[in-house]
Amino acid sequence: MKTIDLEQETNPWKAQAARFDLAAKKLNLDEGLWNILQSPSREIIVHIPVMMDDGHLEVFTGFRVQHSIARGPAKGGLRYAPDVNLDEIRALASWMTWKCAVVNIPFGGAKGGIICDPHKMSQGELERMTRRYTAELFDFIGPEKDVPAPDVNTNEQTMAWIMDTYSMHARQTVTAVVTGKPINIGGSRGRREATGRGVLMVCDQAIKKLGLDRNTTRVIIQGFGNVGSNAARLMAKAGYQVIGIVEVGGGLYNSKGINLEALSEYRERQGTIHGFPEADRHDPAELLLQDCDILIPAATENQITSQNADRVKCKILAEGANGPTTAAADDILAEKGVFVIPDILANAGGVTTSYFEWVQDRQGYFWKEAVVNEHLGDIMVTAFDDVVRYAETHAVNNRIAAYMLAIDRVAYTIRQRGIYA
Secondary structure (H helix, E strand, O other): OOOOOHHHHOOHHHHHHHHHHHHHHHOOOOHHHHHHHOOOOEEEEEEEEEEOOOOOEEEEEEEEEEEEOOOOOEEEEEEEEOOOOHHHHHHHHHHHHHHHHHOOOOOEEEEEEEEOOHHHOOHHHHHHHHHHHHHHOOOOOEOOOEEEEEOOOOOHHHHHHHHHHHHHHHOOOOHHHOOOOOHHHOOOOOOOOHHHHHHHHHHHHHHHHHOOOHHHOEEEEEOOOHHHHHHHHHHHHHOOEEEEEEEOOEEEEOOOOOOHHHHHHHHHHHOOOOOOOOOEEEOHHHHOOOOOOEEEEOOOOOOEOOOOHHHOOOOEEEOOOOOOEOHHHHHHHHHHOOEEEOHHHHOOHHHHHHHHHHHHHHHOOOOOHHHHHHHHHHHHHHHHHHHHHHHHHHOOOHHHHHHHHHHHHHHHHHHHHOOOO
16 A cells, blocks of 8 residues: 555545646646646735834735636635645645636636734734734735735635735725625625525535435534635535534534524524533544535645545545645545535625625625525536536546636636736
């Protein structure tokens, strides 16, 4: 049996490179285009001095990586975490390029991050750090250049600070510089639930394809943040049986289905899902491997690896998070016959509705939520069909099909535009 170096396996930049190389090879991609697309076009590192509440100065390191702007402005989230690093941000930026191309919206890919522990920082410290980060990047972001959005440990408030700081420097209100904003300052209806709703939409298509029925389809969801909680609530409302919720401090399991409305109310009151009386406490690592029909990893990268993929017991794996499955695990899941809905398709509902928000901001005309959700459904269903058809035509798994489709679209655009020299 081949020995796999787990550190190498879980490096997100190497993981995306492995998928890119395989897809590019199957496409017989021109060597020059291969070289262009395998590397980010721009990487920015900033060191951000912040006056902390106790009067001392702290310097935080921030990143913004723009992978491609061939198909339009760069688009991608901003995350705050102690373990943020450049390889992770590079990988996430490239995934955004492929994600936007898979759903065929006119954006390229970017990602940002700041190395910090936001849980140990006050609201004032987070605001000062965010504003200084924005000021440092003023020349590199904007509605026609690069449009940030929320990601891990950032939210609508973070986006409001970025929008305001950018607008102060531009000397005019520029709502379209970020997406994921509060509705009253240019946010879109339906944006908050969009990633979870997109997961529901592709799961609906997958169960149709596999001949399953919503009412008897058991779902386990890892993560109860924005994506996981909205996916859980919307899927339960649609008739799916959500039997497990996996969280860092412990999981919840009820073989008859968890009452999501009651769980959401409990979390609202208690600030946690732990201790919820209508489900049994369960070990998180084991719950990820519990028998179910749909498993939705909706937390962070590298949750399904060569170490546990052979014990995964689901028919459908729908990736609500970015990069939850390693390249080595892909091969194991393929052997087991698991129908994988890859991250660059499954969680693309968020960036698709961010695109709608950007469009609405630039028009100055805002849509009803029903219109947003209808347009989202059209795009997600079309993208799902495109990926599955590509997989069947080229005899590859869904992930490589999604990469091939995306790379083909971006490469075609670069060929049309030509290379400026």
